Amino acid sequence: MNNTLAKSISSRLLTLAVLLLLVMLAGFSIFSRSLFEPQILPELEKKAEKVGTYVLAQIDRAVEWGIPVDKLSGTDELFDDILADNKDIGFITITDLNGKRLHLRGTLSTTFDAGLAQITRDAVQAKAMTQGRLGTVFITKSLPIETDTGGIVGVLHVGARADFVSNQLEEVYYDLAIILLVAALFTFEILLYFVNASILRPIRDIHEMATRLADGYFGRPIAPKTRDELGRIGLRIDEAVASVRRRYEELAQAVTGWGADARAKVTGTLDKFEFAFPPKPAELHSSGQQGTALIRIAVFVFSLAEELTRTFLSVYIKQLFDPVPGLAMEVVIGAPIALFMLLWALAQPFAGVYSEKFGRRKVFLVGALLAALGLVASGLALTLVHLLIARSITAIGYAMVFISAQGFVIDNTTRETRAQGMAGYAGGILTAGVCGPAIGGILADQLGFRITFILSAGLAIAAAAMVYRAIQERPIMTQAERFSLKNLGLFIANPRFMGVVLFSAIPTKLALTALVFFLVPLYLNEQGISQSMIGRVLLLYWLAMIFVSPVASSLSDKFGNRKFFVVVGGVLAAVAGVVAVLNTSIWSMVIGLTVLGIAHGLVMTPQLALVTTLSHGQQTQKLSETTVLAMFRLMERIGNVIAPFVAGLLLARFGYAGAITGIGYILAGCAAICLLLFVAFREPSAPAHEGRA
Known part of the structure; x- marks a missing residue:
């Protein structure tokens, strides 16, 4: 049965929900500006007055000792400390009686000199603190500097940023936009499940019953x-x-x-x-499409637990850094990320064996609980060693969850519906990739890194609860279908398969981990970008993947040329690394990450279809699709493992811009070799008959 009904119902409900959220967002934005701005401006004026009174008390002491105002020393350091602690103060300056600047810290262009001179004269004439405005930019508090005899020798001006309210509201609008996007994606995930459970599943059951009756059963x-x-x-x-x-x-x-x-x-x-x-064996329980819809939501919630930490994980590791003799700081910082990826890769095939032996549901539950334990331990870590142990536990849990979820999808789909089931599974992960960094950045800014880890653990437990209550076990797979490391030699002997792994799959994971998880958050943090903004920037990568991936999947199936998408994606990934550091502006990073997301969206699905086809050699054609995918996943994780070390070494030697550009050059070389390999050989035809994987 096709999914026309599902797409129609879910798209209409989602469109309605998004429109309602947009109306609410627009209304709240207009209301918040009219409500908050009149209340915040008076508070800014009070803030400028308090700062001016404090600074004037320091200056009066020096003036009482007979030091001329233009000869005061230490004002720059004093003013810098105050400006660093008060982001809403734009400048602090001392002028003579004619308004000429004697001391200035902050940003105040010469275009305001005429206005500053008039404000100075008003303060001298009034012999008291006065208030003025420099254009629409600053609200000023001006305080005369007097000697013991009552003579005025200068004027202190403190300028509060009048645009501070607008900037703060702009931050709120960004957050509201993120909330809107997250709410829309959450709405889609929930609607997708309920449409399957409440509408499509009953229709499918009736359709299957009619088919059985027609067959006389x-x-x-x-x-x-x-x-x-x-x-x-x-x-x-x-x-x-x-x-x-x-x-x-x-x-x-x-x-x-x-x-x-x-x-x-x-x-x-x-x-x-x-x-x-x-x-008949058909009497056995089958979760079917309803089960795959639920496992998508469970995977989405579980993936969200790790994605919440993406924006600050490298910064958090840096805070726990302890010098290691003979190793650069950048290399040591990359160790927890590399260890996580290594254990995740190594644990996946063994977790697959256990999921086939003991059942997908049991392995999912154990893995989710292990991941929750590791996330809590990560938030409580006091040293880098503690964090390494915690991340190791988390990695094993993640391997168990994802391999069992993937096995569940395979168990509950046929060859005809396999692509749809895997697309739904991957869609939950990508959606979490969009929601997680943005939400995690906001939580890290408001609650701190450690509390965010604890909240992530709660999400892992929630995913376990969903699976525990609603997922039923499928029959245990036969021993012949289980993953075995003995199959490794068969794949290594297949040059077509290894070509895609070495020059497309591994570079893809290298770029993801080195850029998105490691270098970009550190680089933006060094530029003084807030965790919330870092989360928004990283969100663009996942958002691009969500929109590009289904289109690339459809087109690659339509034209049957997966190699084209793999090569184009590899080239775009290389371009992204260079574009990201064209200048120090955050917009270069925004464009670079967006291009990288487009590149990986082009590669992701065609790459999986290609390796499945290329595995049909004389040696590997007897292996199931499950074995092929398990071996491919194991090999591609090499890119995740080596990425932090490669990025760390490049960072220590060439700095952030050089490291990001260096990753781009590596990706360019791999894309070139991949293109040459694809020109050299043709895709083999898939066997006429393929069993259930």
Whole structure:
């Protein structure tokens, strides 16, 4: 059954929800400016007055000792300290009686000199503190500097930034826009589940029942769980099928009382009808599409737990840094990230074996609890060693969760619906990638790094609770389908497969970890960018992937040329590394990360389809799709593992701009080799028959 109904219903509901949120956002924005600005401006004036009174007390002491105002020393240091602690103060200056600047710290252009001179004369004439404005930029408090004899020798001016309120409200608008986006994505995830659970699942059950009846199988009722319109239709069908069963049983009982000849005559008819009620494996419970929709939400919530820490993880590691003899600080900072990726990669195949042996649900629950424990320990870490241990526990938990979730999707989809199921699974991860950094940046700014880790652990537990309550186990897979490290040699002997892994998959993960997780947050932090803004910048990467990935997937399937998308994505990723540091403006980083997101969106789905096709060599064609994907995931994690060390070494030697550019050059080289390899060989045709993976 196609998904036209699902897309129609979910898109309409989502559009309505987004429109309502937009109206609310616009209304709140207009209301907040008219409400808060009149209340905050008087507070700014009081702030400028307090700062001026404090500074004047320091200056009066020097003037009492007979030091001329133009000869005062130490004013720059005093003013700098005050400006550093009070972001709403734009400048502090001392002028002579004619308004000529004698001491100035802060930003005050010469275009304001005429206005400053007039404000000075007003303060001298009034012989008291006065208030004025320099254009629309500054609200000034001017305080005369007097000697013991009552003579005025200068004027102290403190300028509060009149645009401070607008800037603060602009920050609020950014946050509201992020909240709008997150709310829309959350709404989509929730609607997607309920559309599947409440509408599509009942329709699908009725459709499957009609198919079974057409095949002459009357053995399994629909047994609807709801009593809405679709549920009542299901009950009516169940009653009709039960009626047929009762008539059959009555006929069978009547036959037992007939004569031998009659019984022999009817038995042939009953034998033909008997196939209507055989026991079938289909009687086993199947979560089907409803289960895959739920696992998407569970994966989304679980992924959100780690994504909350993306914006500040490298900064948090830097705070716990202890010097290690012989190693640069940048390399040591990269160690927890590299260890996390290494253990995640190594644990995945073994977690896959356990999920097949003990069940997807059990492994998911254990992994989620381990990840929650690791996140709590990360938030409580006092040293870098403690953090390494905590991140190791988290990595193992993440490997268990993701491999079991992926196995659940494979178990509950057929070859025809596999792509849709995996796209939904990946969609939950990408959505979390959009929501997590932005929310995490806001939480880190408001609550601190450690509390954000604790909140992340709560999300991991919430995902475990969702799976515990709603997911049922599938039958255990056979031993022949299980992952084995012995298969590694078969893949290494396949040059086409290894070409994609070495020059496309590993560079993709290298770019993701080195740039998005490591260098960019550190670089922006060094530029004085707030954690909230860093989160917004990182969000653009994931947002670009969400929009580009489904389009690339559809086009690559339509034209059947996955190699084109892989090469173009690799080239764009290299360009992104160079563009990101064209200048020190944050806009270069914004463009660079957006281009990188587009590049990885082009690569992600075609890359998976390509390696599955390229694995159909003489040696690997006997392996299941599960084994191919597990081995591919293991190998591509090499990029995640080496990325922090490569980035750290480049950072120690060339600085932030050089390190980011260096990553771009590495990606360019890999893209060039990948292109040459694709020119050298053709894609092999997939086998005519492929079993269930």
